[in-house]
Amino acid sequence: MDALVTGAGGFVGNYLLQELLQEHAHVGATKLPKEYIKCKNCDILDMDLTKEYEVRKILELYKPAQIYHLAAQSSVALSWTNPELTVDVNLKGTLHLLDAVRAVENYHPRILLIGSSEEYGYLREGACPVNEQETLHPANIYAVTKACQNMIGNIYAKAYGMDILMVRAFNHIGVGQAPTFVAADFALQIAEIEAGLRPPLMRVGNLEAKRDFSDVRDIVRAYRLLMQHGRSGETYNVGSGHAVSIRELLEILVSYSMEAIVIEQDPARMRPAEIPCIQADIQKLQAVTGWKPQFSLEETLRTMLDHNRRNFRII
Numbered sequence: 001m002d003a004l005v006t007g008a009g010g011f012v013g014n015y016l017l018q019e020l021l022q023e024h025a026h027v028g029a030t031k032l033p034k035e036y037i038k039c040k041n042c043d044i045l046d047m048d049l050t051k052e053y054e055v056r057k058i059l060e061l062y063k064p065a066q067i068y069h070l071a072a073q074s075s076v077a078l079s080w081t082n083p084e085l086t087v088d089v090n091l092k093g094t095l096h097l098l099d100a101v102r103a104v105e106n107y108h109p110r111i112l113l114i115g116s117s118e119e120y121g122y123l124r125e126g127a128c129p130v131n132e133q134e135t136l137h138p139a140n141i142y143a144v145t146k147a148c149q150n151m152i153g154n155i156y157a158k159a160y161g162m163d164i165l166m167v168r169a170f171n172h173i174g175v176g177q178a179p180t181f182v183a184a185d186f187a188l189q190i191a192e193i194e195a196g197l198r199p200p201l202m203r204v205g206n207l208e209a210k211r212d213f214s215d216v217r218d219i220v221r222a223y224r225l226l227m228q229h230g231r232s233g234e235t236y237n238v239g240s241g242h243a244v245s246i247r248e249l250l251e252i253l254v255s256y257s258m259e260a261i262v263i264e265q266d267p268a269r270m271r272p273a274e275i276p277c278i279q280a281d282i283q284k285l286q287a288v289t290g291w292k293p294q295f296s297l298e299e300t301l302r303t304m305l306d307h308n309r310r311n312f313r314i315i
C-alpha cells in the first residue's frame with residue numbers, strides 16, 4: 001500500500017483521499033465501524049485507534065509506505081465536556097499507532113502526525129504570527145493532547161530513528177464540515193433562515209477571537225507536499241498566514257444573504273477559556289514545499305453556504 005490515512009471517515013479524510021489518489025495507485029482509509037467513506041478506489045478498513053491490536057493487524061497486513069495520521073477527537077469544544085475521550089483517542093491512539101509500526105518487522109514508513117495551532121495556546125506579546133520555535137502554552141485539553149503528540153513524535157523520531165514529521169494545522173473549513181465548527185455552523189444557520197426553517201436570528205459565540213482560516217483543499221495539498229519534501233523530526237505550521245476575527249467571518253457570510261439577520265450572543269457558545277489570536281508564520285512550510293493557498297476565504301465561505309442552500313433546495 002502506498003499511503004494509509006487514519007481517521008479518513010472525518011471531514012478532512014475525504015479531501016485527503018482524493019488528493020492522494022491523484023498521485024498513488026493504492027490508498028488505504030481507516031474509519032470507525034459506524035462511519036461511511038465514499039471512495040471507490042480506496043481500501044476501506046475498520047480500525048479503532050483505541051484498540052492497539054486492530055492497528056497492528058492493519059499495519060502488518062498492508063505495510064503502507066506512508067501514514068497520514070488524521071484520526072483524532074478534533075473538537076476543542078468537545079474536549080471541554082469529554083476530556084477522557086480526547087486523551088484516549090489523541091494520545092493513547094497515537095502511541096498505539098507508533099508502537100504498532102515499531103512492532104512490525106522490517107517496516108519503516110514515513111509518518112505525518114497532524115497536530116494543531118491550538119498547541120501554541122496563550123501567545124506572548126509580539127509572537128503572532130507564530131513560528132514553530134515558539135514555546136507551547138496550550139489552553140485546553142485538546143491542545144494539550146496535540147502538543148503531547150508532537151513531543152511523542154519528536155521522541156520516537158530521535159530515539160528509534162523513525163521517519164516522523166509533524167504539522168500544526170491552523171483552522172480549516174469546507175463543505176462537509178460538522179456544524180460544531182464555527183464557519184460550518186454559521187453557514188448552516190443562514191441557509192436554515194433562508195429556507196424558513198428558523199427565525200432570522202443567528203446565535204453566535206465569541207466574535208472577537210481571531211483565527212487563521214484555510215480551505216481544507218489547500219490544507220490537504222500541503223500535507224501531501226510535506227510528506228514528499230518535509231524533513232524527518234521537524235514540525236511545520238500549515239495555515240494561510242492571515243488571521244481574521246470571527247466577527248469578520250460572520251460579516252462575510254451574512255453579506256451573502258438577502259435576509260435581515262439579527263445576531264445574538266449565546267452564552268452556551270462561549271468557552272471557559274479562549275486564545276485571543278492565532279495566526280501562522282508559514283515561512284518554513286513555504287521554504288520546503290513552495291505551497292501557496294489557492295482558495296480565498298470569501299470563495300470557501302460562499303461554497304459552504306451554497307452547498308447548504310442546494311441541500312435545502314433554495315438554489
Ligand code: GDD
Pocket residue numbers: 074075076077115116117118169170171172180181182183185203204205206207209211246269271274278
Ligand atoms: N464552534 C463555534 N460555534 N465556534 C464559535 C462560535 C460558534 O457559534 N462563535 C464563535 N466561535 C469561535 C470559537 O470560540 C473559536 O474562537 C473560533 O470561533 C473557532 O472555533 P471552531 O470553529 O470551533 O474551531 P477551533 O478553533 O476551536 O478548533 C478548530 O481549529 C483547530 C486549529 O486551530 C478545529 O478544527 C481543531 O481540530 C483544530 O485543531
